Amino acid sequence: MPKIEVNEGLFFSLLGRRMERAELDLALQSAKAELDEWDTGTGGAGSAASDDGASARVIKIELNDTNRPDLWSTAGLARQLRLKDGATRPNYPFFSRQGEVQAASRRVIVEESVGSVRPFLAGFCVSGRGIDEAFLKDMIQTQEKLAWNFGRKRRSISMGIYRSAKIQWPVLYRAVEPRSVRFVPLQETREMDLLQILAEHPKGREYASILEGEPLHPLLLDSAGDVLSYPPIINSADLGAVQVGDTELFIELTGTDLPSVTLASSIVACDFADLGWKIEPVMVEYPWTTPFGRSVVFPWYFQKPLGIEAGRASRLLGKSLNVQQVALALSVMGSSVDIHGQYVSAWPAEYRNDFLHQVDLIEDIMIGVGMEYFTPERPRDFTIGRLTPIELLSRKAKGLLVGLGYQEMIYNYLGSGKDYLEKMGIDGTKVIRVANPMTENYEYVRNSPMPGLLGTESISSKAAYPHRIFEVGKVAFRDDGQNYGVSTRQYLGALSVHADSDFNEVSSQVATLLFYLNREFSVEEPVAGAEDPRFIPGRQAIMMYRGTAIGVYGEVHPRVLSAWGIGLPAAAVELDLDLLLA
Numbered sequence: 001m002p003k004i005e006v007n008e009g010l011f012f013s014l015l016g017r018r019m020e021r022a023e024l025d026l027a028l029q030s031a032k033a034e035l036d037e038w039d040t041g042t043g044g045a046g047s048a049a050s051d052d053g054a055s056a057r058v059i060k061i062e063l064n065d066t067n068r069p070d071l072w073s074t075a076g077l078a079r080q081l082r083l084k085d086g087a088t089r090p091n092y093p094f095f096s097r098q099g100e101v102q103a104a105s106r107r108v109i110v111e112e113s114v115g116s117v118r119p120f121l122a123g124f125c126v127s128g129r130g131i132d133e134a135f136l137k138d139m140i141q142t143q144e145k146l147a148w149n150f151g152r153k154r155r156s157i158s159m160g161i162y163r164s165a166k167i168q169w170p171v172l173y174r175a176v177e178p179r180s181v182r183f184v185p186l187q188e189t190r191e192m193d194l195l196q197i198l199a200e201h202p203k204g205r206e207y208a209s210i211l212e213g214e215p216l217h218p219l220l221l222d223s224a225g226d227v228l229s230y231p232p233i234i235n236s237a238d239l240g241a242v243q244v245g246d247t248e249l250f251i252e253l254t255g256t257d258l259p260s261v262t263l264a265s266s267i268v269a270c271d272f273a274d275l276g277w278k279i280e281p282v283m284v285e286y287p288w289t290t291p292f293g294r295s296v297v298f299p300w301y302f303q304k305p306l307g308i309e310a311g312r313a314s315r316l317l318g319k320s321l322n323v324q325q326v327a328l329a330l331s332v333m334g335s336s337v338d339i340h341g342q343y344v345s346a347w348p349a350e351y352r353n354d355f356l357h358q359v360d361l362i363e364d365i366m367i368g369v370g371m372e373y374f375t376p377e378r379p380r381d382f383t384i385g386r387l388t389p390i391e392l393l394s395r396k397a398k399g400l401l402v403g404l405g406y407q408e409m410i411y412n413y414l415g416s417g418k419d420y421l422e423k424m425g426i427d428g429t430k431v432i433r434v435a436n437p438m439t440e441n442y443e444y445v446r447n448s449p450m451p452g453l454l455g456t457e458s459i460s461s462k463a464a465y466p467h468r469i470f471e472v473g474k475v476a477f478r479d480d481g482q483n484y485g486v487s488t489r490q491y492l493g494a495l496s497v498h499a500d501s502d503f504n505e506v507s508s509q510v511a512t513l514l515f516y517l518n519r520e521f522s523v524e525e526p527v528a529g530a531e532d533p534r535f536i537p538g539r540q541a542i543m544m545y546r547g548t549a550i551g552v553y554g555e556v557h558p559r560v561l562s563a564w565g566i567g568l569p570a571a572a573v574e575l576d577l578d579l580l581l582a
Helices: 008-015 021-031 074-084 112-116 133-150 194-200 202-210 258-274 310-317 323-332 358-369 389-403 417-422 450-458 503-516 558-564 577-581
Strands: 003-007 033-038 058-063 106-110 120-127 157-163 171-176 217-222 227-230 248-255 278-290 293-298 306-309 336-340 343-347 467-478 486-497 522-524 535-545 548-556 570-576
Touching: 003 008, 003 074, 003 133, 008 058, 008 074, 008 133, 021 033, 021 058, 021 074, 021 358, 074 258, 074 323, 106 120, 112 171, 112 278, 120 258, 120 293, 133 157, 133 258, 157 227, 157 258, 171 248, 194 202, 217 248, 248 258, 258 278, 258 293, 306 310, 306 358, 310 323, 310 358, 323 336, 323 343, 323 358, 389 467, 389 486, 389 503, 389 577, 417 450, 450 467, 450 486, 450 558, 450 570, 486 503, 486 577, 503 535, 503 548, 503 570, 548 558, 548 577, 570 577
Parallel strands: 106 171, 106 278
Antiparallel strands: 003 058, 033 058, 120 248, 120 278, 157 248, 171 217, 217 227, 278 293, 306 343, 336 343, 467 486, 486 570, 522 535, 535 548, 548 570
């Protein structure tokens, strides 16, 4: 979980009052955080800050939730505690919205060449009082936390800060051949080309894997040709060297996912605004159409509203709440709300994008109301822990497959559309897509264990054959018959790959498995035109148990094998274990 260090003087200045240790520890619950360490320094914990409010003492805080990157800074954390204290929800008039775009005198031009390597950029300018030492350290920490934790070690998000007064606008964002450009990076005194930076500079070596093998590398420069930075690696030693006392800055974020880049820029903009800086929007012009348009003025508000009835919140929380209490609790957590009868509509704060479902709103309501509102109750039912029937059946199935010569595997439950849909040849009608995936590699919830098994086989060609692997685990798919439209099932998947792998082999193994599971089954041939596209037509069978289809087995289709780069025949079985308990 993220840990941050906040300057005591700056933190309490933003909070508007001081707190003692016990009070701060309790208040941090509203941010799902806890006090890790308070530098006792001079005067001991809880002593008054220096007259100028710039105490050098440090408070170390651990955040217990990765869904709220807005809390990973001094300003963001102070904002949440200030709201819980009863402060008015802050107003950020500099945001552009659909149909309401702010004026922008500065532009960044994104060129077509970056589309294949790092396509998205968001940015804005700020002006105000000069940066002091405490704020500079906090700004660097925010930059690193967003890029490291939220940005997957700069792979999907990186951030750069520049001295805007020295920039010749418009700024250009383009991709270049890495040997064609030389500049002096931060912490260096000599000019280096981009490949030299990756090989010799400490930051270059640390993040070289992000751009490894790319023929073109991203570069940010102004209209005079001066380099701002080599994202996501390093700033230049000239325009990118921010110092104490600077009063005008340009902040940009680049990455591979536009909503994530946009949210990160919004978080930083709100932090600067809370610190008293003036936010000056910047227009970013794209050569292609993005989800927000071709010309986007950042900061940009893109979040969608979500609503809930007060009665539903009360039922899930087990405590009666009226509509005014629900609205107030959501406001305390930063949302803008409207009341329509017993229904509350909530617009997420500009710096948040973590509402996926009404349950997320209910969590905010619980935190906003306060845990002290809920009376602790002793459990009324006491039970002895034991394995569930499906777990007992799963363990027995695993033991049988190991006895048949199979090796157990374990895979992620999230994956890409390429693996789950394209390579498997299915249409994806029932596959569940994540609403705001951090990356396309974790965009879908798996509906079958087969993609994982085939993925393992695709990189195992050098191992001695035969290859026999299996997995027992959860899958999920759309099901209109369920309350939430989703069905979660316990599936068994097995794959056999070798030169003689065929329908007869997998058929005998399925019969052995179900015999020792004490389940009598039959097989049926799929109806013509309704065959499973993952298997060869005429070489696949549907397993039936008590009149219900419980799975399928057969020879894997050559098209599927080719998509995964598998060169030998393969046979597979997919079985719904939950149906065997019927």
